[in-house]
Amino acid sequence: MSVNYCSVVCLLLCFVSLGFADYLSLDGNEWIATSFNKSIKVEAKVPGSIYSDLRRAQVLKQDLLYEKNDVNYRWVAYDNWTYERTFTVDSKLLDKKNVNLLANGIDTVSSVYINDQLIGKTDNQYIRYVWDVKKVLKSGQNTLRLAFQSAPLYAKQQSEDFLQKYNYKVIPDCPGPQQFGECHAPFIRKMPASFSWDWGPAFPTQGIWKPIGIEAFDSILIRDITIETIPDPKNASQWTLTVNAFVESAPNQQMDGIFDIKLDNNVLIDKQKQTIKSDGQGKAKMMIVIFITNIQIITWYPNGVSDNTQKLYQLNVQIDVNKEVSTQTKKIGFRTIKLVQNPVKPEGLTFFFEVNSQPFYAKGSNWVPTNVLTEDITPEYLRHVLGSAKRANMNMMRVWGGGVYESDLFYELADEYGIMIWQDFMFACSLYPAHNEFLDSVKNEVITQVRRIQHHPSLAIWTGNNENEIALAWWWNNVLNYFVDYRKLYVETIGKTVAAEDPTRPYLTSSPSNGLESQSENYTAKHPDDWRYGDTHYYSDDSHLWDWTTLQSPQDFPPVYRRVRCLTTYTHSECI
Numbered sequence: 001m002s003v004n005y006c007s008v009v010c011l012l013l014c015f016v017s018l019g020f021a022d023y024l025s026l027d028g029n030e031w032i033a034t035s036f037n038k039s040i041k042v043e044a045k046v047p048g049s050i051y052s053d054l055r056r057a058q059v060l061k062q063d064l065l066y067e068k069n070d071v072n073y074r075w076v077a078y079d080n081w082t083y084e085r086t087f088t089v090d091s092k093l094l095d096k097k098n099v100n101l102l103a104n105g106i107d108t109v110s111s112v113y114i115n116d117q118l119i120g121k122t123d124n125q126y127i128r129y130v131w132d133v134k135k136v137l138k139s140g141q142n143t144l145r146l147a148f149q150s151a152p153l154y155a156k157q158q159s160e161d162f163l164q165k166y167n168y169k170v171i172p173d174c175p176g177p178q179q180f181g182e183c184h185a186p187f188i189r190k191m192p193a194s195f196s197w198d199w200g201p202a203f204p205t206q207g208i209w210k211p212i213g214i215e216a217f218d219s220i221l222i223r224d225i226t227i228e229t230i231p232d233p234k235n236a237s238q239w240t241l242t243v244n245a246f247v248e249s250a251p252n253q254q255m256d257g258i259f260d261i262k263l264d265n266n267v268l269i270d271k272q273k274q275t276i277k278s279d280g281q282g283k284a285k286m287m288i289v290i291f292i293t294n295i296q297i298i299t300w301y302p303n304g305v306s307d308n309t310q311k312l313y314q315l316n317v318q319i320d321v322n323k324e325v326s327t328q329t330k331k332i333g334f335r336t337i338k339l340v341q342n343p344v345k346p347e348g349l350t351f352f353f354e355v356n357s358q359p360f361y362a363k364g365s366n367w368v369p370t371n372v373l374t375e376d377i378t379p380e381y382l383r384h385v386l387g388s389a390k391r392a393n394m395n396m397m398r399v400w401g402g403g404v405y406e407s408d409l410f411y412e413l414a415d416e417y418g419i420m421i422w423q424d425f426m427f428a429c430s431l432y433p434a435h436n437e438f439l440d441s442v443k444n445e446v447i448t449q450v451r452r453i454q455h456h457p458s459l460a461i462w463t464g465n466n467e468n469e470i471a472l473a474w475w476w477n478n479v480l481n482y483f484v485d486y487r488k489l490y491v492e493t494i495g496k497t498v499a500a501e502d503p504t505r506p507y508l509t510s511s512p513s514n515g516l517e518s519q520s521e522n523y524t525a526k527h528p529d530d531w532r533y534g535d536t537h538y539y540s541d542d543s544h545l546w547d548w549t550t551l552q553s554p555q556d557f558p559p560v561y562r563r564v565r566c567l568t569t570y571t572h573s574e575c576i
């Protein structure tokens with residue numbers, strides 16, 4: 001148990017007794033995972049998942065990626081696993097006014113019990129869950145249990161329920177048979193590629209994939225911080241920093257907060273008083289605008305651009321309410337980002353980025369999960385791969401929409417190495433449902449993820465999905481519902497939520513899209529992937545990678561604006 005009492009300060013200055021939120025981590029090896037019929041019971045690790053737990057316990061004896069082990073071990077994904085552990089709670093922790101179970105990531109469908117009482121349910125791997133558990137916890141020993149459901153069986157059930165209720169299908173049902181994958185991935189908010197992809201095997205795992213623990217506080221807690229950096233138009237070395245602090249407390253509170261903000265060791269805000277009013281859910285957003293005068297700011301640039309500085313500053317935000325202090329520290333950078341789409345002759349729009357008003361040539365690649373089990377990705381490995389991208393002179397990377405929103409370390413390394421991130425939301429190569437429960441869950445997911453990673457200077461752009469606008473135009477353009485659902489999801493839900501949470505970056509509804517041209521066609525272009533607009537995706541698996549002339553020339557269109565392309569993945573095996 002980690003208790004963050006500021007005891008040293010109290011010993012020295014006993015007349016000011018500052019408190020901090022308590023956090024009791026429930027990560028580690030003290031978990032037990034059990035199969036549904038209890039025939040298998042193994043020691044389990046959090047963060048982690050069932051495949052790696054069974055591998056450690058030698059229930060799965062061979063390398064998971066060896067030969068056909070994706071299929072041989074698929075029974076693991078069809079079972080319903082339970083994760084359980086006991087833990088001891090100190091009465092001092094329970095004395096705090098607010099006591100929550102904080103789960104940063106649960107994969108995916110589970111019912112969560114403390115001392116056999118249901119406290120919540122989960123169905124979205126990308127949402128951070130916070131449940132009030134003050135009444136169910138007791139001083140002494142407690143039990144936390146998460147009863148998971150098989151992800152593929154859940155997705156199948158959801159697709160059947162959907163068809164029955166709405167009377168149309170969300171396609172494709174299944175990946176192509178050559179993938180030996182699982183069906184109905186769009187019906188579960190879980191890494192799509194865990195159901196297989198054309199480049200990777202299916203391991204639709206279950207487990208607690210991010211840290212989990214009990215947090216306790218009396219008055220206030222800063223949950224997230226988002227920022228905005230704006231240079232003075234008359235003097236680009238003078239910056240305004242806007243800090244948004246998303247705070248939590250008991251519902252409908254009015255409190256006096258004392259704000260302190262530092263950048264490295266420089267004081268930006270010194271004991272500023274502000275009234276904090278929480279809403280019915282105990283949430284409030286505090287905004288502080290700081291005109292920086294006491295520091296000569298060094299701007300952040302992508303790898304190899306301008307003076308090539310990836311200067312980062314440590315931002316420390318502290319709020320004190322009734323002598324209880326909550327703090328958040330983030331590394332930030334000062335830069336602007338703009339996507340430039342200006343008309344070009346004879347027809348088309350430019351499509352390039354400017355950082356700090358400096359246009360740069362984006363050079364990079366596409367990032368898919370580097371392992372189907374996220375717990376197998378070590379910090380050293382991430383450092384190696386992203387460091388290699390830097391050494392290969394890359395300055396941009398797209399986090400592809402069929403995986404996960406990457407780890408904090410991933411974005412920290414991107415900041416450090418100057419690799420700008422083109423961030424897809426996790427929707428790929430498929431239609432998706434768009435009923436209200438689904439959209440509510442997605443909205444929650446977008447808020448969780450934008451607030452988590454928005455402060456990273458490397459983050460360049462948000463995009464709604466991978467290739468779904470293309471899919472709509474080429475394959476699934478015969479049902480009106482699909483167009484309406486597309487706009488509900490990527491325009492009305494994700495687009496609006498991103499605009500509210502992060503007005504500092506561009507948002508495009510799809511990767512690729514025709515940019516402003518797609519937008520002028522109500523976000524579903526007749527001819528997406530048009531080389532004259534926006535971005536394009538070009539695959540030519542059989543041509544020589546080092547021969548750039550194999551890339552189709554833009555002069556080829558119009559009238560033939562696409563070369564013949566054969567699709568051999570997913571449900572389609574056809575040439576367009």
Ligand SMILES: *[C@@H]1O[C@H](CO)[C@@H](O)[C@H](O)[C@H]1NC(C)=O
Nearest residue numbers: 035036037038039040075079
């Ligand atoms: C219990 O579950 C295991 C693993 O899924 C399975 O192999 C076994 O057949 C089941 N046993 C019974 C009695 O149902």
Ligand SMILES: *[C@@H]1O[C@H](CO)[C@@H](O)[C@H](O)[C@H]1NC(C)=O
Nearest residue numbers: 036037078079080149150153
């Ligand atoms: C898992 O749970 C589902 C429903 O919750 C059930 O239909 C299925 O039989 C269970 N699987 C096993 C292996 O017990």
Ligand SMILES: *[C@@H]1O[C@H](CO)[C@@H](O)[C@H](O)[C@H]1NC(C)=O
Nearest residue numbers: 235236237238293295296297
């Ligand atoms: C611009 O701002 C910087 C930092 O405050 C200052 O040192 C510099 O003198 C200013 N330049 C002009 C032209 O005002």
Ligand SMILES: *[C@@H]1O[C@H](CO)[C@@H](O)[C@H](O)[C@H]1NC(C)=O
Nearest residue numbers: 483484485487488521522523
């Ligand atoms: C765009 O599509 C939506 C429905 O998806 C419709 O309500 C709206 O009128 C359309 N806008 C235009 C400009 O066609």
